[in-house]
Amino acid sequence: MGRFDNQTVLVTGGTGGMGSSHIQAYHREGANVVIGDVANDIGRDLASRLGERALFVHLDVTNEDDWADAVDATASRFGPISILVNNAGIQNPAAPIEHTERRTWERVFAVNITGQFLGIKAVAPSMRQGGGGVIVNIASTMAHGGTPFYAPYVASKWAVRGLTKSAALELGRDNIRVNSIHPGVVSTPLINEPTVAGQAPIIDFYSPEPFAIPRLAEPEEISKLLLFVTSADASFATGSEFVLDGGLMLGPALQPDLAVAAD
Numbered sequence: 575m576g577r578f579d580n581q582t583v584l585v586t587g588g589t590g591g592m593g594s595s596h597i598q599a600y601h602r603e604g605a606n607v608v609i610g611d612v613a614n615d616i617g618r619d620l621a622s623r624l625g626e627r628a629l630f631v632h633l634d635v636t637n638e639d640d641w642a643d644a645v646d647a648t649a650s651r652f653g654p655i656s657i658l659v660n661n662a663g664i665q666n667p668a669a670p671i672e673h674t675e676r677r678t679w680e681r682v683f684a685v686n687i688t689g690q691f692l693g694i695k696a697v698a699p700s701m702r703q704g705g706g707g708v709i710v711n712i713a714s715t716m717a718h719g720g721t722p723f724y725a726p727y728v729a730s731k732w733a734v735r736g737l738t739k740s741a742a743l744e745l746g747r748d749n750i751r752v753n754s755i756h757p758g759v760v761s762t763p764l765i766n767e768p769t770v771a772g773q774a775p776i777i778d779f780y781s782p783e784p785f786a787i788p789r790l791a792e793p794e795e796i797s798k799l800l801l802f803v804t805s806a807d808a809s810f811a812t813g814s815e816f817v818l819d820g821g822l823m824l825g826p827a828l829q830p831d832l833a834v835a836a837d
């Protein structure tokens with residue numbers, strides 16, 4: 575028996591580094607999984623490998639019609655949606671604000687925050703119909719401070735916090751919990767591959783070495799927290815921010831050679 579038997583989970587960006595890990599984790603725990611993404615080939619392939627409890631839907635999170643189609647396709651195959659993971663996200667090419675095009679700013683906001691807003695709007699009626707549900711919006715540790723050259727991404731992730739808390743207040747009485755998860759740096763294509771051709775991937779200029787846990791996270795580590803937050807074990811959590819960052823937000827760990835000897 576799985577922890578998510580008879581539940582239906584829609585993960586946006588479900589073919590990506592973290593999204594595909596989330597999909598597989600829910601599937602292993604017995605859920606029906608819906609992979610929503612713009613990467614059609616990878617999505618169809620993943621769904622066919624997982625079998626009959628998996629469905630791929632072409633879902634551009636910025637497109638309201640795609641959302642309506644995704645909810646309809648899910649309903650006809652599996653019934654109401656129990657869990658929505660608003661995971662799709664993009665990074666902006668590193669650049670100072672003065673050299674960032676307005677369309678870059680708007681595109682990052684469209685995917686990272688408008689996409690989550692449209693998702694809640696489209697899926698809440700389905701959850702209500704099923705008697706309740708859980709929504710998780712994926713934010714970032716970057717939603718807690720500033721990062722030079724990533725203003726569009728940082729600002730969009732701060733916005734996720736406000737959306738999450740407002741939605742939690744609106745939907746709580748409908749038995750729908752809404753929380754955000756804030757990963758630190760996770761080993762995925764977002765970090766390991768260039769955001770645009772000709773620019774170094776983030777991994778080339780980020781080092782986890784100063785932090786308490788001096789490594790990147792693996793996607794599966796985030797999936798484990800996600801499964802907890804969306805399970806009945808977290809039944810009293812709503813409007814909350816779950817940080818999983820290996821101590822990144824604590825700042826650099828003291829180096830042993832600077833410490834005073836105890837004796």
Ligand SMILES: NC(=O)c1ccc[n+]([C@@H]2O[C@H](COP(=O)([O-])OP(=O)(O)OC[C@H]3O[C@@H](n4cnc5c(N)ncnc54)[C@H](O)[C@@H]3O)[C@@H](O)[C@H]2O)c1
Nearest residue numbers: 587589590591592634635661662663714759760762763764
């Ligand atoms: N990797 C990290 O270090 C890290 C840290 C904190 C937060 N996050 C967040 O976690 C989430 C997942 O990131 P990841 O690292 O797995 O990235 P990823 O690049 O591996 O995956 C992102 C996925 O989103 C999909 N996507 C992009 N635009 C889309 C759109 N318009 N509609 C639907 N799908 C779209 C992509 O096709 C891809 O499958 C993102 O919201 C990201 O901002 C990542």
